[in-house]
Structure formats: structure tokens, C-alpha cells
Amino acid sequence: MVRHCPTCNRTSDEAHFYGDFCEFCALEKIGNKLPTEVKVTVCKRCGRINVAGDFTEKDDAAIEQVLRSHFKAFDLKLISQIDSAAIVSLSRYEDNIEGLRREVALKYVKVMCPRCNRQSAGYYEAVIQLRGNNQRVSRMMHKIEEVFFGAGEFIARVERANNGCDIYVSSKKLASAFMSERKLKPVMSYQLAGLKRGKKLYRNTYALHLD
Ligand SMILES: [Zn+2]
Ligand SMILES: [Zn+2]
Structure with a gap:
């Protein structure tokens, strides 16, 4: 039986269906609920960032870990990052979502880490x-x-x-x-x-x- 997407009217011959919707509309619906901006807490003195409560060197792995905590429902991979934005790839295998790419703005919140605090005192x-x-x-x-x-x-x-x-x-x-x-x-x-x-x-x- 041919199904029709209630949003765009594509048929199940043209596209995969996730639930009631075609893959395009399903991804768009998911995408609309995803964060577009993630706050990164950075020490203004040493430049390390807060990852799950600990300040650590700001490298790709650390940024990826911060991003993961904001996309908990997905398997997240960091594709690339510049200072102000990151490109990530999201997968959720139970929903057949694989490699959905999103751009996420990185917003830095400047603080002083405990180490620098004690040091400056x-x-x-x-x-x-x-x-x-x-x-x-x-x-x-x-x-x-x-x-x-x-x-x-x-x-x-x-x-x-x-x-x-x-x-x-x-x-x-x-x-x-x-x-x-x-x-x-x-x-x-x-x-x-x-x-x-x-x-x-x-x-x-x-x-x-x-x-
Ligand atoms: Zn559709
Ligand atoms: Zn510091």
C-alpha cells in the first residue's frame, strides 16, 4: 500500500517513512527540536573548558563531550569545529537516523577555573x-x-x-x-x-x- 506523507505528500515509493512521516519531514521535525546553540564554560585565564564539572584542555574530544551532553538522545560525532561553531553528525539507530548533520553555535561563557582562582590569590x-x-x-x-x-x-x-x-x-x-x-x-x-x-x-x- 502506498503511503502519503501528511506534511509534503511524498509517497512511500519516493522516500523512506519514519512513523507517519517521510524521512525528509521526520528529520526536519527532529531538527527543529535540537539545540542550535551550546554554552561552553571557558576559563578566561588558562583557556581550559568545563567538561562535566572538570576543567580540561580545549581540544576536539573535550568539545565533543560538551556537545554530547546536549544531544543525549543521539550518538554524536564531532565533524569539525571552529571557535564559534561546530558541525556534528547525529545518529539514532532505533529510528534509522544515521549521520544527520547539524551546525551548532558555540557560545563561550567566561569564568575563572578553581585552579586559576587559587593561583591569582x-x-x-x-x-x-x-x-x-x-x-x-x-x-x-x-x-x-x-x-x-x-x-x-x-x-x-x-x-x-x-x-x-x-x-x-x-x-x-x-x-x-x-x-x-x-x-x-x-x-x-x-x-x-x-x-x-x-x-x-x-x-x-x-x-x-x-x-
Ligand atoms: Zn514529508
Ligand atoms: Zn583557569
Whole structure:
């Protein structure tokens, strides 16, 4: 039996039917309900974007994940993106929809991520004091920078000292892990930094001598 699309009058000989409608009208109806704009929360300082609550580097995978959360009913693939728009391909196999292309505007909402917030406030939890051989000190400093930035932490500041430097870092947990993973044996000291909800808060100092 030949069916007619109630919207455009195409017949089932001319087009596939999804439910009562021809494929063209069915896709158009779906398309009208899809978002045309997606908000992306971006840190104005470091440029990372918020993906499901965590700030992460803004690359294709991160943008794709943000878009997915707005097209939950579909299997979404990012085809391409420029700063202000993305082209996506949508599929929903139970409805025989495959590769429906849509353009989505990306609207950036600028905020400051927690890391940059703490950084701009001069926050630090520990000081790593490196002393000794110049080359070993600077190699160790680069390693510390690499590990802290890689873990989403930061270095608040570096002060040159006689024979080395003091590195003010954002996490004492990471500083301790850094030392123990490399079997380093710094001389530890603790300085009372204040109270947080009635608990004493200490800053750790790790003094490391590199010969
Ligand atoms: Zn139709
Ligand atoms: Zn940031």
C-alpha cells in the first residue's frame, strides 16, 4: 500500500517513512527540536573548558563531550569545529537516523577555573627548597613544574635563593608524592599557616639538597 506523507505528500515509493512521516519531514521535525546553540564554560585565564564539572584542555574530544551532553538522545560525532561553531553528525539507530548533520553555535561563557582562582590569590600549600648543584637544581625545578602542571596544579611563585631556589606549590599532597615516588629524602618542616574550620592548617617545607 502506498503511503502519503501528511506534511509534503511524498509517497512511500519516493522516500523512506519514519512513523507517519517521510524521512525528509521526520528529520526536519527532529531538527527543529535540537539545540542550535551550546554554552561552553571557558576559563578566561588558562583557556581550559568545563567538561562535566572538570576543567580540561580545549581540544576536539573535550568539545565533543560538551556537545554530547546536549544531544543525549543521539550518538554524536564531532565533524569539525571552529571557535564559534561546530558541525556534528547525529545518529539514532532505533529510528534509522544515521549521520544527520547539524551546525551548532558555540557560545563561550567566561569564568575563572578553581585552579586559576587559587593561583591569582597567591595560594600555596608547600615550599620546596632546592639547594646545591646549579644544573641539578634547574633540572629538578623543571621536573616539578612538569609534574604540577600535568596534574592540574600550579606553582604560585619561585624565589631565587643563595645556591638554589624556593618553589611555592599549590599542593602538599602532590609535593609529598613527588618526593616519595623519586625516593628523595628532603628535610621536612611545618609552619602553621592559619585555621580552617577550627583545624590547624600547616604549610610543609621540603628542603632538598642536590650535590
Ligand atoms: Zn514529508
Ligand atoms: Zn583557569
